Amino acid sequence: MNTYFDNSGTSFPKPPQVAEAISRYLKDGGGTYGRAAYGRAYEATVLVEECRDKLAELMGGSNSAQIAFTANSTTAINTIIKGLSLRGKRVLVSPLEHNAVMRPLLFLKETEGVAIEMLKTHSDGVIDIEALDLITRSNIGLVVINHQSNVSGVVQPVSDICKWAADIPVLIDGSQSVGHIPLHLEEWGVDYFAFTGHKGLLGPTGVGGFYAREPGNITPLIHGGTGSASDSFEMPAFVPDKYQAGTPNIVGIVGLLAALNNVPQPMTTSADLRKGIQSVASLKGFKVLCASSEHEQGGSFSFTHAELSPSQLARELYDKYGLEVRSGLHCAPAAHRFYSTFPQGSTRIALSAYHFPDDLVYLFGALKEIASRF
Template sequence: MILNNYFDNAATSFPKPVAVAGEISRYLNDVGGPYGRSFYSRAIEVSGTVETCRDMLAARLGISDAGNLVFTANATGAINTVLSGLDTAGREVWVTPMEHNAVMRPLQRLQDRGVAVVKILPAGPDGLVDPGAVRNINFSSAALVVICHQSNVTGLIQPVAEIKRAVGDVPLLLDTSQSAGNTPVNIEEWNIDYAAVTGHKGLLGPTGVGALYMKNPESLEPMICGGTGSRSDSFETPSFLPDRFEAGTPNVAGIYGLYGALKEAPEPAHSPDDILEMLDYVSGIPGIKVLRAEDANRQGAVFSIITDEVQVSDFGMKLYENFGIESRIGLHCAPLAHKTLGTFPTGTVRIAPSIYHGRTDFDRLIYALENTAKKLRI
């Protein structure tokens, strides 16, 4: 049996469904042609596949109208489109204490320019936002609330629907980078205003393709303007979707790859209980502290470990050198999360399974963690 030692799926997923490479190859070698710009059969096929992918992705995210979903290069591009396109002048943007730098860096830039004030929502020691405390906040000056649905450090899953009800009419941007494909996402049921999506993580697609959902597209100005293949007689950006937010030639090969991932999405090789059972065992290994959601019902597959015995960099390297375990060491582009958890500036060793990992893979991981901790124990 070939064991899967790749546990860095929160960075990018591997392996991919066979259809991902197959569809990319089919586009590059057999189909070719542009999207949305020509009349001949090759171009019509491309446009049809892109729109089918859009429909499939919308359905996966709980969106009934795929017309409100536009393709981007990644979740970072989607987040920046919202943060740059929304009027935040002199207003507050509230975030969870677990946000990624894809959110915090553009917000820092807005704050430095004096066009936004960043505020942090009340949360517990593991970063779980308290909807009850949120209801007591005065949001009269708020332009936006940003929620990282699932932490890329601990796997903590935020109570999105409860938070949205607590903030009322304040627009909410949901970052689904870690949750889409791994945890149920119901955009319309939760009354989400904006959602950022990436294709290369839990959705198992290729890098370079993501999406942005907008409940009310008129609320945003596009971040990028240019050719769309429509209304070419005018210098004005088209007002209709997807053209208003899809200027320039899209990553058609990447969209074909995402289409392949969506049409051949595999069944998970493990259950949520398998994850919790593994976490409970790892938590009992002497010398290791597991960073996870305090509420087991809020736990995704991702988790982190630290040890008092050695630096996390040494521990992670020994995991790889001795057992071939591929993890992620450091701050994971989420310094705010690590400050919340008390692991800044050294960070953690992050373990991020994919749906391809089964119990045998987890047993191998446990063996590696246990023996690494034993060998490095002082």
């Protein structure tokens, strides 16, 4: 039985090929990336570029050079937000943004006079597309949207938002959606997309990156050696080298490539998830944070209890039932303010492809037993 339900934090288990590929690289490979012509270095470089190609294909991009590797989606988001010319401009955000977005924006508000404005949504947090036409478009430098909320699992209508934005740059935080939701970034007209490898992609921690439709518009966050254009103190003008100073996390990228090449078949369906959400919502004392429509619901949701704090609920689920869940604010206080669950937060459930319907039955049975005490 799989009792691990904290996949929005980091995924577990990983495909066994991930550990095998990492071990093989460390024991038998070991070459650096893009900095030498001997066999080991060539093999390492091929693996990194193969991973980049796979990611471009997965995200619906036609040019893998539009994908730059970073340590995680937080670094990717900082690179984009701080690399654009936003001084004195307005930035529109959803009310469900993670601190990976809100903290760098607050920094720019304090240092460069950026104005942060919240977009209007429906009661579940889904962006109100019709209300977008009421927004004055002058001096908007960027729109930032959390594709899938890490609190409620709400999935935003990215294509409609990008269509409205037109010539206004749109950054999508895909930390929770990549690997779970089919992506068509080029078709949707997404300008920037940040991702991490250790959640829905089932790869290791320490590797992520971003897609940029027009990467030349971003000033690099980190400067240093790239193994290319080494005759100049300037960063290379071409991508992705412009954004990849320093030796990349080759171990992590090799592991991510193995995950991308060995995607498991999901064992549960959206119908299983929706049935479970409805079951929890019907329990006495429970309030569920989720999308109103199953078509806008990702593979995670959270809940609160009238008598138990999120941490108490999570502790009981672990101590009595062996269920591993996350409680608290999930690094998204803006979302909890929207859902009126601040400052206590919520208890979160996040599925992966390694869950079976019986795992959900066990989880919801445990919640039912807890509810019966009140």
